[in-house]
Amino acid sequence: MKHTLFEKILMRHTGRSAITPGEIIETAVDRVMIHDFFTPFCFAKFEEMGFTRVWDPEKIVLVYDHLVPTSFVSDSRHHKIGDEFARKHGITRVHRADGVCHQLMPELGYVTPGQIVLGTDSHSVTYGAVGALGTGIGYTEMAAVLGTGKIWLKAVPTIRVEINGTLAPGVYSKDIILQVLKDLGADGASYKVLEFGGGTIRNMSQEGRFTLSNMSVESGAKAGLIEPDSKTLEYCKKYISPAGLKGLAADDNAPYEKRLEYRAEELQPLVACPYNVDNVKPVKAIAGKKIDQVFLGSCTNGRLEDLGIAAGIVKGGKIHPNVRFLVVPASRDIYREAIRLGYIETLVQAGAIVNHPSCGLCAGRSNGVLTNGECIVSTNNRNFYGRMGDDRVEIYLASPATAAASALEGKITPPRAEADGTSIDLQ
Amino acid sequence: MIRSRIWKFGDNVDTDQIIASQYLLVTEPTAMLPFVFQSLDPEFAGTVKPGEIIVAGKNFGCGSSREQAALVLKLLGISVIIAHSFGRIFFRNCINIGLPLVTMEDFSSIAGQGDEVGVDLEQGNVFYGEKVFRFPEYPPHLLAIIKSGGLIEHINTAQED
Amino acid sequence: MKKNEVFSGRVILLPDDVDTDIIIPTQYMTLSAIKEMCRYAFSPLRPELAANICRGDILVAGKNFGCGSSREQAPEIIRELGIACVIAESFARIFYRNALTNGLLVIEAAGLAEHVKEGESLTVDMKENLLITTGGKRLGFAQIPSRLMEMIEAGGLVEYYKELNGVKP
């Protein structure tokens, strides 16, 4: 019996030698993450259910990132309730201003290849980039997991996304996942798992891979898995040994429900237009549209590589006077490293407003919300109605390169303006 | 002649107490009114009636230059503010928007919350019970602004002739 | 909500891809109680809707209902508003799961939208798994797995664990 990577992880956790889509299994959980938006609701349900202690304090991580720094009087209540719960149940892994939850979980080794990790956030699928089964659940379900350490999961079919060849300059992993979302549609992977593979993925940095897994949920996917390899080992080297990767690969010609094949050379800079993540067009098609703001950050594209790409593009230039260019590094360590490498200095000199690591504007409550009639290019993962302020703000999701190029020009601009030959060079 | 009920406030009532920073950045000024004196007297905004008078101690309106502090009191219908002394910028802001102020030492130690007070701005008299208190005339250039109903109105007329 | 119940309610029609930012916008999610959030439900799409929802109404939507964020306030608010059940061509995974966790009846049925108008009455027969419109159109829907049905009847995961942990009502 051939199995996909997703099925292999379920089998590893249940001791079963085979599994088929449709079967419901119950499994232990390796780690859970609760962020500050839901601490009051989750812990209230935990008490209401009659639980008196958590199943294992070592496996619980609290991250304060959506309401940090606080913007409203009601915000710090969420942190106080989190601190109180952590104190009461001996939870020591509490990160109060260290960055976005889905960056910290792999960065600090709370997620390692082959694990099952749940978060109270739909973008927990990000952990698939290190070969872990990461998926989002509601806060009531999380309350039950806190009490029992177990969850029921339905085995679901896998869609294989195969990409080979070399990406053209100016084309990044964000453009790949936008192409996939365009082809699959917002519910194309509903009740399914995406498994990314192929030469382009093997050559892609670990940071680039997080962007793919992070946005798999935007097509409805339950998880977005990438087979862990030497790059994953390097990224997680402080927390696992090579043995940890054994058996974490799909069998050759495993049973995929569907295969999407891409030639990297054929991909181009893309943008998801208002108000759906699958409303994807080439950047060229809408180049020239005036913009008011650019946001570079989030667990999708706020990493060191993303800051470096943007810095390379704006270096020596000046952000367009009509544009507010907001930059939020995804974690404290990324912020420090980006300062050491000069990225932050370059961005600030060009006119960027750089803030402390957090979800920033992506959380959609404060940190630069916009009014109807305004237009923003953003590197995060959602552009629904009212996602960044008024209900008809136009949000265009794109790569850090497209975002930086647009910030310079004051209008939507592809990173490599092939048309008129002027190339905004990278490094 | 203004005759109405008074609201008593103590010393050093700063402009953050009159209207807190988080309510200032609104395009429609009336949106601020429910939050006036929120931290000092949450009942005030809902119960104050047009024409009523504020009586306060030292340094009323000290702190920030936010003109919204004067504006919200005028929009709530406050007819005049009597205080031992005023914050400098607040004093100027009230004159500029045509909200009359009366500087009168220790009046706040005499009048009580809810008492009736009369104020005659032209003659410079304050009436409390049988007593009459005089207050100093406004300097001519301030009186000119008050008479035109505020600084902008004063400029409009000045630019006319 | 009992297993073989038959009930009917007023239809409220919603389009495809109604995401959870529409069901409850982010800025209202730090309000301390679900009740307080109800009046903002659906505001980006139909600001007038929340105030006009009555107990027993039935939401009928297109595909991918509840896509986007895993915020469980979305199904909790729909249940708090008194909606009897949500019928959609398809549900986003996390919303579907969160709805069950909160004892909100969710039914997948294709092609219903063309046969109902907003404000019309619709009958749901849980015994025969049938949807019956005022025009007499009868549409079947797939049996809900018993494990999930138990959850809905128990009133959700909290009630389920309350019983398990011996919490006195």
Added chain:
Amino acid sequence: MGMTITEKILARAAGEQNVRPGQIVNARIDWLMTNDATTHVSVDLFKHKLKHPRVFAPNNTVFILDHNVPSETVNTTRVQNIMRGFAGEHGCILYDGEGVCHQLMVEHHVNPGQLVIAADSHTPTMGAVGAFGAGVGSTDFTAAMVTGSIWLKVPPTLRFELKGRLRPGVYARDLILTIIGDIGSDGAIYKTMEFGGPALSALDIDDRMVLCNLAAEAGAKNGIIAPDEIVSRFLAGSGRAVSAQDFLQSDHDCTYEKVYHYDLDKIEPTAARPHFVHNRAEVSVLEKENIRIDQGFIGSCNNGRIEELRVAAAILKGKKIKPEVRLIISPASRQVQLAAMREGLTDIFLQAGAMVVNPNCSVCWGACQGVLGPGEILISTGTRNFKGRAGSPDSFVYLASAATVAASCLEGKIADPRKYDGKETK
């Protein structure tokens, strides 16, 4: 009869030979400035009330977005867009998220001897470079923007004669909080606070801005220090040449309404208790009261420059703040932000567990970033600690120096910084 430096500036601006306290003058304005907390009121007046609206001197009118940046609500963004639109339409200078307004004015525009009017109460900050700076409301600002001048009553001057030298761990911040504790928050109403004396030779531009900025909290119309060699070096550093005749000084025979004497050797680390700036207490006293804190803030136009960040970094280096304490650090301007990164201070802050945010008013303004919840306690280098100033009406704000804030965040309660022998002495 001689004149004080303030009287000389007002006389010059009013085209008078000399002026006396109490006299009303119509003064010509060198710089006008307004920010995103007040401008929308002025624009509304300009557009709907004024019969003949025009901007008298656009290239001397500076619009600065610093209070709610990045914007925390849609209302704020709408108000800020009104400001951006007006500045663009009338060719005024616009700073959009580059730092705190008074810091940018001193960094880029204001020269000795000039007269600065701004729709912000801490405009006295300009006195650090020997200029007259006074705050006004939006209607006054609108009138000034249209006419280019403003009526002012010449204020009497209070002289603060400073001698001696601040001891290690004690800063200008502690001195001004001590002074305000003495004279009260209405101690200088309608008056000028002029700082002088031998101690000035050891007080740099940062210290002078701290003193003049907080003069507003004693009710002063303006705070001022006669410009000297330190000021001309500062101006040269930012590419501004200033002629000697602008370096106005108070005449030896000028009249002061009152003279206060302070010996800087005797100043102790000082704080202001909630909810008044004059509610002074020595930090050594507060330390014994075991006052637990939830949040610390280092920043603002008073105390957010590179000098404060160096002091804080010296204390925080190699240490970690208490986990449940939030320390927010906001460099006062883009220049300070860049310098802090180059000097490795930002890295020290990030290692210590602090949050290093964008240059803006931040927690000092308390309506957009670092907002306090009910019952929370903040220790801050901001300018005010009024009730509810930093968020919930039931929160509490202590004002203190950057050293005291850093030390308190290490200990989770208000702490005397001197035990960390602030190597960064002045």
